[in-house]
Amino acid sequence: MDEIKIAAAYIRVSTEDQVEYSPASQLEKIKEYAKRNGYILPEEYIFRDEGISGRNTKKRVEFNRMIGIAKQKPKPFDTILLWKFSRFARNREDSIVYKSMLRKQCGIDVISISENTGDDKMSVLIEALIEAMDEYYSINLSEEVKRGMTEKASRGGLVTCPPFGYKAVNGEAVIEPENARIVKWLFEEYAEGKSVSKLTEAVNLELGLKIRSGTMIGNKTIARILKNPFYAGIVIWGDITAQGQHEPIITKELFDKVQERLKNNPAMKYQREKSPKRPFMLQGLVRCDNCGYTLNHTALCNRAEALQCGGYATKKCYVSHFITVKKLNEKVLQALENVAALDNFLFEPSKAPEKEDNKHRIELLIKHEKNKLKRAREAYENEVYSLDEYKETKQTVEKRISQLEAELNVTPKKKNTKELSNKIVEALPLLRSDTLTEEDKNAILKSFISKIVFKKPSNDIDIYFYG
Numbered sequence: 001m002d003e004i005k006i007a008a009a010y011i012r013v014s015t016e017d018q019v020e021y022s023p024a025s026q027l028e029k030i031k032e033y034a035k036r037n038g039y040i041l042p043e044e045y046i047f048r049d050e051g052i053s054g055r056n057t058k059k060r061v062e063f064n065r066m067i068g069i070a071k072q073k074p075k076p077f078d079t080i081l082l083w084k085f086s087r088f089a090r091n092r093e094d095s096i097v098y099k100s101m102l103r104k105q106c107g108i109d110v111i112s113i114s115e116n117t118g119d120d121k122m123s124v125l126i127e128a129l130i131e132a133m134d135e136y137y138s139i140n141l142s143e144e145v146k147r148g149m150t151e152k153a154s155r156g157g158l159v160t161c162p163p164f165g166y167k168a169v170n171g172e173a174v175i176e177p178e179n180a181r182i183v184k185w186l187f188e189e190y191a192e193g194k195s196v197s198k199l200t201e202a203v204n205l206e207l208g209l210k211i212r213s214g215t216m217i218g219n220k221t222i223a224r225i226l227k228n229p230f231y232a233g234i235v236i237w238g239d240i241t242a243q244g245q246h247e248p249i250i251t252k253e254l255f256d257k258v259q260e261r262l263k264n265n266p267a268m269k270y271q272r273e274k275s276p277k278r279p280f281m282l283q284g285l286v287r288c289d290n291c292g293y294t295l296n297h298t299a300l301c302n303r304a305e306a307l308q309c310g311g312y313a314t315k316k317c318y319v320s321h322f323i324t325v326k327k328l329n330e331k332v333l334q335a336l337e338n339v340a341a342l343d344n345f346l347f348e349p350s351k352a353p354e355k356e357d358n359k360h361r362i363e364l365l366i367k368h369e370k371n372k373l374k375r376a377r378e379a380y381e382n383e384v385y386s387l388d389e390y391k392e393t394k395q396t397v398e399k400r401i402s403q404l405e406a407e408l409n410v411t412p413k414k415k416n417t418k419e420l421s422n423k424i425v426e427a428l429p430l431l432r433s434d435t436l437t438e439e440d441k442n443a444i445l446k447s448f449i450s451k452i453v454f455k456k457p458s459n460d461i462d463i464y465f466y467g
Contacts (some may be wrong), residue, residue, distance in 0.1 A: 004040060004372075004375045004376070004379055005038055005039045005040065005078050005079070006039070006040055006041075006042065006045070006076070006077040006078055006079075006371075006375060007034050007039035007040065007041045007045070007077055007078065007079045007080070007081050008041075008045035008046070008047065008066060008069075008070075008076075008077045008079070008080045008081070009027060009030045009031075009034075009041060009045065009046045009047065009080070009081050009082075010047050010049075010062075010063065010066055010080055010081075010082055010088060011023050011026045011027055011030070011046070011047065011048045011049070011083070012048070012049045012050070012060070012063070012088075013026075013049075013050055023048055023050055026083040027046065029083060029113060029114070030081045030082075030083065030113055033081060033113040034081060039078075039079065039081070040375055040378055040379065040382075041081070042371075042374075042375075042378075045066075045069075045076070045077055047062040047063065047065065047066040048062055049061065049062045049063055066080070067098065067101075067102075070102055070106050070108055071105075071106060072364055072368075073361070073364060074364075074365070074368050075106055075107055075108055076368065076371065077108065078107075078108060078109070079108065079109045079110070079111055080102065080108060080109070080110045080111070081111055081113055082110065082111065082112050082113065083112070083113060083114055084112050084114055084115055085110075085112045085115060088110060150237065150238070150240065153235055153237030153238075153240045153242060154240050154242055155242065155245070156235050156242040156243050156244040156245045156246075157171070157172070157235070157244075157245055158171060158172055158173045158235075158245075158246065159235075159237050160237075162230070162246075163225070163228055163230055163231070164179055164182075164183065164225060165179045165180040165182070165183040165231065165249055166180075166230075166246065172245070172246065173230075173244075173246035174246075175246075175247055175249065180249045182203070183225060183231055183249050183250070184249055184250055186199055186203075186222065186225055186226065187226065187231070187250050187254050187255070187258050188254070190226055190258055190261065191254060191257045191258050191261065196219050196222050196223055196226070197219055199222050200217060200218060200219050200221075200222050203217050203222065204217055217315075218314065218315040223262070226258050226262060227259070227262065229255060230244065230246075231248060231249045231250050231255065232248050232249075232250055232251065232252045232254075232255035233246065233247075233248030233252070234252075278297060278305065279437070279438040279439050279442065280297075280305065280325050280438050280442070281325075281329055281431070281438050281441040281442055281445065282295075282307075282325075282328060282329065282332060282442070282445070282452065283438075283442050284442070284446075285442075285445060285446065285449060285451060285452050286307065286328065286451075286452045286453075286454050286461075287451055287452065287453050287454070288309035288310075288311060288312070288317060288319070288321050288453075288454065288456075289453050289454060289455040289456065290309070290311075290317055290318075290319040290321075290456070291309065291311040291312075291316060291317035291319075292311075293309050293310040293311035293312075293316070293317060294310050295307040295308065295309055295310070295321060295323075295328075295454060296308065296310050296313070298313065298322065305324065305325040305326070306322060306323065306324045306325065307321070307322070307323055307324075307325060307328060308320070308321060308322050309321040319456050320456070321454055321456050323454070323459075328454070328461075331459075331461055332445075332452060332461065332463070333428065333431060333432060335461055335463055336424050336427075336428060336431075336463065337424075337428060339424070339463065340420075340421045340424040340425055340428075341421075343417050343418075343421060345417055345420065345465050346462055346463060346464045346465065347464065347465055347466070359408065362404055362407055362408045363408070365404050366401060366404045366405065366408070369397050369400050369401045369404065370401065372393070372397050373393075373394060373397045373398070373401075376390055376393040376394060376397070377390065377394075420448060420465060423447075423448055424448070427444050427445075427448075430444060431444060431445070448465055448466060449463060449464070449465060449466075450464045450465060450466050451464050452464070
């Protein structure tokens with residue numbers, strides 16, 4: 001009985017690609033190749049990046065997801081099929097690194113279905129030549145594009161996505177009247193003395209605006225608008241500054257007035273300065289119950305150190321978790337006394353690397369066996385397997401899955417809470433002592449506490465211990 005060969009497909013198009021290289025046409029050719037060469041191509045192993053350059057891999061989400069899946073043990077597929085090698089990468093360095101990793105470490109081949117390089121030692125040279133030509137084309141194209149953008153910027157044309165208040169129409173920035181009125185209002189209000197924070201509050205609460213990610217607008221977004229010379233009709237591109245071809249939303253005089261106030265605004269200067277990191281006993285342990293972010297230092301409250309949810313500070317969470325360090329310290333110490341006395345612990349699963357790795361390994365093996373079962377059924381439906389072969393494979397795979405699930409569901413030993421209680425009792429005098437540093441107290445807590453969840457509006461906390 002022949003081994004089932006599983007393939008993955010990677011499809012990429014960028015904006016300059018021709019119609020014949022569309023995602024649909026690439027996939028159609030890859031499917032034809034897979035069927036002709038005895039591969040099964042599951043839907044979940046078809047990866048697409050559309051409208052993205054192949055110069056590097058940072059922004060190619062599906063490419064990176066494919067590489068992550070390929071690293072799993074056992075390997076999920078045998079081959080990655082491409083329309084052309086240029087779909088994989090137009091950067092020789094990336095191509096060498098990823099292909100070498102896939103072939104040598106994962107045992108996964110990378111095949112271009114339209115560029116037959118052969119199977120002998122000359123194939124290595126031919127493949128390298130193809131990729132070198134692709135990289136040359138990409139670099140040359142990039143240089144031509146940059147040259148064109150520089151020339152356009154020097155004439156005051158639009159070379160990037162226009163800012164809020166404008167939209168791009170046929171390569172030109174055109175005013176959006178409704179949003180332009182908001183931009184003009186922001187400049188006028190700030191010039192008259194209103195603060196950035198007040199403008200931010202008004203924009204969020206009264207106008208209900210959202211940034212492109214869908215979240216509320218923060219102070220930094222308003223500050224960026226106020227600092228952008230594009231609104232005064234000026235285009236800046238690298239070292240080039242030119243009078244723009246677009247219609248300005250505000251006058252140059254108003255823009256200069258706002259810049260002068262921004263430059264002399266102590267609040268804006270404070271925002272640019274990084275607040276010094278002050279160690280504290282609960283550092284890195286306390287989390288917001290609403291979004292899961294860690295509580296960090298915030299502005300001082302009546303000269304007392306205070307904490308706030310990191311998500312709230314960046315407008316990603318809308319529930320304030322403000323509390324002074326002193327008050328939260330006392331809450332935690334009192335809670336530790338109570339749980340030690342009552343033997344009432346909340347445990348998180350053990351974070352021991354070897355246990356987590358073993359669990360992950362078994363889960364991957366179960367997933368792999370289930371995939372084998374699915375492929376066997378597909379092979380039978382496609383008349384690659386006979387009914388007897390399918391039954392035999394199904395029986396073997398299901399038996400293996402049962403064994404792995406039994407191994408995964410082994411009941412853990414009962415936790416020794418008495419030992420943990422003694423550890424807390426011994427630690428409490430040290431945690432209340434003035435002689436220990438905050439770093440030392442933090443290290444003591446982290447030796448047995450996994451996390452502390454601070455709940456609002458009840459002001460309660462839950463302490464989770466290592467299992």
